[in-house]
Amino acid sequence: TFLLILIYISTCVLLAKYTPMLMHKTHSLTYIYTAYSKEPSTPGLHKFTAMGLLDGRIIDYFDNDHPLKVPKQKWMEEQEDKDYWKKGSDTLKKMMDWFNINIGILMDRMRQNQSDLHTLQWLHGCEAKKEAGGMVFTRGLDMYNYDGKSFLEFDDAHGVWSTANTAAEPTKRKWDGVPDYTKGYLENECCQWMEKFLQKEQEELQKSSLPDPxxxxxxxxxxxxxxxxxxxxxxxxxxxxxxxxxxxxxxxxxxxxxxxxxxxxxxxxxxxxxxxxxxxxxxxxxxxxxxxxxxxxxxxxxxxxxxxxxxxxxxxxxxxxxxxxxxxxxxxxxxxxxxxxxxxxxx
CATH class of the missing domain: 2.60.40.10 (Immunoglobulins)
Structure with a gap:
């Protein structure tokens, strides 16, 4: 009996070591930014919000009423230093200003009434599979929506921006000249951050007292x-x-x-x-x-x-x-x- 137990334990250890290499679970890291042309009247909405999501779970958050990037997961709070959050807050404040300026430009370009409420959203991130050598990139996401409709979208396979909205054509022509930065971020830097966050999440889970499934x-x-x-x-x-x-x-x-x-x-x-x-x-x-x-x-x-x-x-x-x-x-x-x-x- 004791020998059978040892064999079973050894099998479990091998499974623990090699099954992650066999798993091809697709993970995602995405960031969503939402800006309104003016302060929305609906309670709970902010003129500007930004959030990061790992596999669909919010990991950090920022809005204009509380302009600080804050962690939304325990493992993010405990394992990232204060400098990370300060730099993140400074970057998002600049991003908030960028959105305020550009939503005004789009409203002028479309000859829209300044008294109406308009929305500009940006989603960008990546999907990747975790394999033996690390994260393997599968798909990049970088798209803009204006008033809930597709405005601009990056075609990662061809390195160009695509749009069906004539108001986006000037931006498309300008951004098509510098596609390498977007492509490089989606395929490399984004995957590196995803791998880092997944590792931190795993370390926290291994220390947690969640019940066995x-x-x-x-x-x-x-x-x-x-x-x-x-x-x-x-x-x-x-x-x-x-x-x-x-x-x-x-x-x-x-x-x-x-x-x-x-x-x-x-x-x-x-x-x-x-x-x-x-x-x-x-x-x-x-x-x-x-x-x-x-x-x-x-x-x-x-x-x-x-x-x-x-x-x-x-x-x-x-x-x-x-x-x-x-x-x-x-x-x-x-x-x-x-x-x-x-x-x-x-x-």
């Missing part, structure tokens, strides 16, 4: 009498990176087999869940497995289900195999007992 495989009733819905539920994980797979007798189930997915959804405690469902016959005696890999965990969670005629129609939790932490503690306990006995015998 849980995985359940259970059935619920179907609208068809001789069928049930087989559900694979993973819940309590953070962040949103999860790989959920259901198999029937070793064959992966997909949408072609009728598999439906809820996608990743938030829980009330800032963790996430995902449920995959497939409809099966109550008489199906195949072996169904649910395999879940959550980023930052050291093992796969694996559970299985075998249907037994009509008994499968009851909604029952089959079990959870959550692996490494408990076994690691067990090994540590056995090691301490062995060391204690060894010291006792040596006296």
């Amino acid at each position: 849980e995985v359940f495989l259970f059935t619920t009733s179907s609208s068809v009498n001789d069928r049930v819905n087989l559900n694979c539920l993973a819940t309590g994980f953070y962040p949103t990176d999860v790989d959920l797979q259901m198999t029937r007798d070793g064959q992966l189930l997909t949408q072609l087999n009728g598999l439906r997915s809820s996608k990743v959804r938030p829980n009330h405690d800032n963790t996430y869940q995902r449920r995959d469902t497939v409809e099966i016959l109550t008489s199906d005696t195949s072996e169904f497995r649910c395999e879940t890999e959550v980023r930052f965990l050291k093992c796969f969670y694996l559970i299985f289900f075998r249907s037994h005629s009509a008994s499968a129609s009851t909604a029952m939790i089959i079990g959870v195999v959550g692996g490494c932490v408990l076994l690691f503690l067990l090994v540590v306990a056995l090691l301490l007992i062995w060391l204690h006995k060894k010291n006792k015998l040596s006296k």
Whole structure:
């Protein structure tokens, strides 16, 4: 038994070491700036706001009423020095002035009434996959919207700006002369910052006391009498990176087999869940497995289900195999007992 435990622990360590190299999760780092031509009357809106988002989660924020760039994640607050936030605040104050000037230029160019409310937005950032050698760039994002409509967009593949708005043509001609800076930022600097932020987030998560994720495989009733819905539920994980797979007798189930997915959804405690469902016959005696890999965990969670005629129609939790932490503690306990006995015998 002790040998089996050691083998399992070794497997978990190998998974921890090599599964990140096999994962091809796409990450994103984006910045969104929104400016109004005048102070909006709607409560909660500001004349200028800026925010950074890592995989869709806000990591920093700035607005004209409180012109300081501030962290919105604990790991950002603790791991970036004060100089970072000061420089960021100074840059965003200049950006705010730039937006105020240019939204006025656009209104004049379009002969718009100065008393009306207009909006200029800028989104820029990058998407990349984390592989063994670091972040691998997949797509750059750099686009401007005016009054909610596309105004200017950078074509990263060809290094030019594109627009369908005639009012943007002068800006396009000017910016097409210096595309290398935009392309260089999207493909290099942006990915470098993304990798740095992901590493900081991972370090914080490894120190956090979030509960271990849980995985359940259970059935619920179907609208068809001789069928049930087989559900694979993973819940309590953070962040949103999860790989959920259901198999029937070793064959992966997909949408072609009728598999439906809820996608990743938030829980009330800032963790996430995902449920995959497939409809099966109550008489199906195949072996169904649910395999879940959550980023930052050291093992796969694996559970299985075998249907037994009509008994499968009851909604029952089959079990959870959550692996490494408990076994690691067990090994540590056995090691301490062995060391204690060894010291006792040596006296």
